[in-house]
Amino acid sequence: MEEWEEGFLHVLRALRDAARRVEAGEVRGPALQSLLALEAGADDLLAGDPDLVALRRLLCRLRALSCSVDLCSGSLSLRARCRRCGARRAVARVAGAVAGEIQSWVDREAIARLVAALRGGRADAARALLVELKARLLSTGGRFDPRLQRELLGHGVFPAVEAGLGDPAVGDGCAAAVLALVRFNKDVFVGPVLMGPAVGALVASASASPAPLRALNGLVDAIRSPLVDELHARGELPWLVALLCAPDPRARVPALGFALRVGYYGRKEVVEALLAEGLVKRLLCLQRSDLGGLLADTDTDEDEDGCPKAKPDDTKADGSLLLACLPTVWRRHDGAADTDMEERPFVSAVARFAVQVEVGVGLSPREKRETKLEILRRVREAAVSPAEEATVLAEVLWGATP
Numbered sequence: 001m002e003e004w005e006e007g008f009l010h011v012l013r014a015l016r017d018a019a020r021r022v023e024a025g026e027v028r029g030p031a032l033q034s035l036l037a038l039e040a041g042a043d044d045l046l047a048g049d050p051d052l053v054a055l056r057r058l059l060c061r062l063r064a065l066s067c068s069v070d071l072c073s074g075s076l077s078l079r080a081r082c083r084r085c086g087a088r089r090a091v092a093r094v095a096g097a098v099a100g101e102i103q104s105w106v107d108r109e110a111i112a113r114l115v116a117a118l119r120g121g122r123a124d125a126a127r128a129l130l131v132e133l134k135a136r137l138l139s140t141g142g143r144f145d146p147r148l149q150r151e152l153l154g155h156g157v158f159p160a161v162e163a164g165l166g167d168p169a170v171g172d173g174c175a176a177a178v179l180a181l182v183r184f185n186k187d188v189f190v191g192p193v194l195m196g197p198a199v200g201a202l203v204a205s206a207s208a209s210p211a212p213l214r215a216l217n218g219l220v221d222a223i224r225s226p227l228v229d230e231l232h233a234r235g236e237l238p239w240l241v242a243l244l245c246a247p248d249p250r251a252r253v254p255a256l257g258f259a260l261r262v263g264y265y266g267r268k269e270v271v272e273a274l275l276a277e278g279l280v281k282r283l284l285c286l287q288r289s290d291l292g293g294l295l296a297d298t299d300t301d302e303d304e305d306g307c308p309k310a311k312p313d314d315t316k317a318d319g320s321l322l323l324a325c326l327p328t329v330w331r332r333h334d335g336a337a338d339t340d341m342e343e344r345p346f347v348s349a350v351a352r353f354a355v356q357v358e359v360g361v362g363l364s365p366r367e368k369r370e371t372k373l374e375i376l377r378r379v380r381e382a383a384v385s386p387a388e389e390a391t392v393l394a395e396v397l398w399g400a401t402p
Contacts (some may be wrong), residue, residue, distance in 0.1 A: 005113060012106045019099035027069060027088045035098060039063050051108065055101040058094055065091045104147045107136065111155045118160040123169035130173030133157070137180040149185060157181070158192055165201035165212070172211035175202060179218040190223055194230050203236045206243060206251065213243065213254040220261045225362060228262055232270045237262070241274060244282040252286065253345045259283070263353050264360035268367045271357060275374060281382040283353060284392065286346035350379060351395035372396070 015038060018031040026032070038045065039059035046052040068087040114129035116122075140148070152158070158181060164174040178198055181189045193199065199216075206213040220227050231237055243255035259279060262270060354375050358368050376396060383389035 005109075009106060009109060009113075012102060012109065016099050016102040016106060019095045019102060022095035023092050023099060025088075025092060027066075027091045032066060032091075032095075035059065035095070036063055036066065052101075052105065055098065055105070058098045058101060062091065062094045062098060065094060104151075107148050107151050110136070111151050111157055115155050115157060115160045118164050118170065118174075123167075126164070126170045127173050130161075130170065130177050134173075134176050134180045137177075137184045140184065144185065149188070152181070153188070158189060162192070162196060162198045162201070165198060165205065168205075168208065171205050172209055175205075175212045175215035178202075179215040179222070182219060182222050186222060190226075193219065193223070194226060199227070199230060200234065200236070203231075203239055206240065207246060207248075210248070210250040210254050213240075213251060213258060216240075217254055217257050217261060220258065220265065225265045225267070228265045228270055228362075229267065231262075232266070232273060237270070237273050238277050241277040241279055241282065244279075245285060256283075256286065256346065256349060260353060260356045263356035265362050266360070267362045268371070271363065271371055272374075275371075275378060278382075279353070280350060280375060280378040283346075283349040284379070284382050284384075284388070286349045287392075289346060348395050350375070350392050351398070354396045 015034060018034045021031040022035065036059075039056075039062065042056050042059060046056050065087055069084060069091060110129060110132055114126065114133060117126040117129055136148070158178075161174045161177045161181070164170045165178070167174070178189075178193065182193060199219075202212040202216045202219075206216065231240070240255065240258055243251050244259065246252055246255065259274065262274060266274070354372060357363065357371050357375070360368075363371060376393060379392050379396065380389055383392060
């Protein structure tokens with residue numbers, strides 16, 4: 001049954017692509033013939049479905065125009081040539097409308113089967129259809145498609161996808177679909193995201209896979225401060241901050257991205273909550289890792305939080321150490337810095353967070369100054385050596401005045 005359904009969708013997509021080729025100017029050839037064959041079998045294939053009435057009418061119009069092109073092809077007079085050109089342009093226009101109708105048919109069938117697969121527990125089919133749904137939503141390119149919107153709401157796509165967020169078999173695909181739905185139409189889907197269980201499900205599954213956290217980052221970019229406030233009100237921020245030291249290294253990069261976004265959009269209470277959860281200490285841990293930067297590698301033991309313990313020799317340093325530990329990343333060319341950021345995503349993590357807070361939209365100028373002083377204070381507390389303290393303090397101050 002699933003193979004037959006997939007084959008049917010494949011045929012519909014092939015007909016849609018054929019109509020688009022005719023629209024592009026291929027008014028003769030197999031593409032047009034396939035559409036005319038569909039029109040010939042319209043009484044058997046399209047009858048009885050009110051959603052396909054417009055498609056039947058357009059196919060009949062396409063056949064009539066195709067006959068006009070054939071009739072004008074036998075004469076070489078100027079009038080015949082003009083009629084032939086006009087008929088070809090009309091064929092292209094009608095073919096474009098046919099492609100739109102077939103695309104709506106594809107959307108209707110694919111969405112209905114996605115909802116049925118999610119509710120029926122057919123994980124393999126649901127994963128494939130979720131990928132197709134995401135690609136379809138992104139293909140609109142920011143343009144609103146009322147037909148697609150009607151199908152999404154009519155079949156209850158969002159509740160079905162939301163219910164699948166907690167299923168490990170389809171959770172990653174559902175997380176990406178939720179983000180795609182919000183980007184497709186914020187006016188409709190932002191409300192259900194903020195008021196429903198989607199946010200909590202994404203946070204709960206973020207420790208098992210990086211996909212929910214990447215989707216949450218995208219939602220923060222799309223919804224901004226309201227989502228950050230909602231996460232803070234639900235008490236979800238401590239769980240997300242803890243992911244900075246998650247056992248799975250794939251979760252740490254999106255966790256850092258989330259912290260930077262919250263620093264940019266968060267209000268004073270939110271940023272203070274992050275700092276109270278030991279954000280600075282965790283960011284320093286990331287900087288000390290192999291994917292960090294600017295700190296000398298040390299063969300130190302780790303404490304219960306995964307941070308290296310300080311050596312006794314590290315407590316001795318003179319004042320000249322500050323100049324030697326100036327942040328070299330900020331002195332590189334832009335291209336070199338971008339390459340270094342891709343290879344070492346945790347480089348200058350504390351300074352990057354401080355910059356996000358300073359240029360962000362959630363704090364007043366006075367609150368930004370107070371928060372920066374608090375970050376500096378926590379750096380002094382969390383640093384394991386005077387060398388690290390001097391380096392990170394210089395990074396924060398340098399990043400504030402680039």
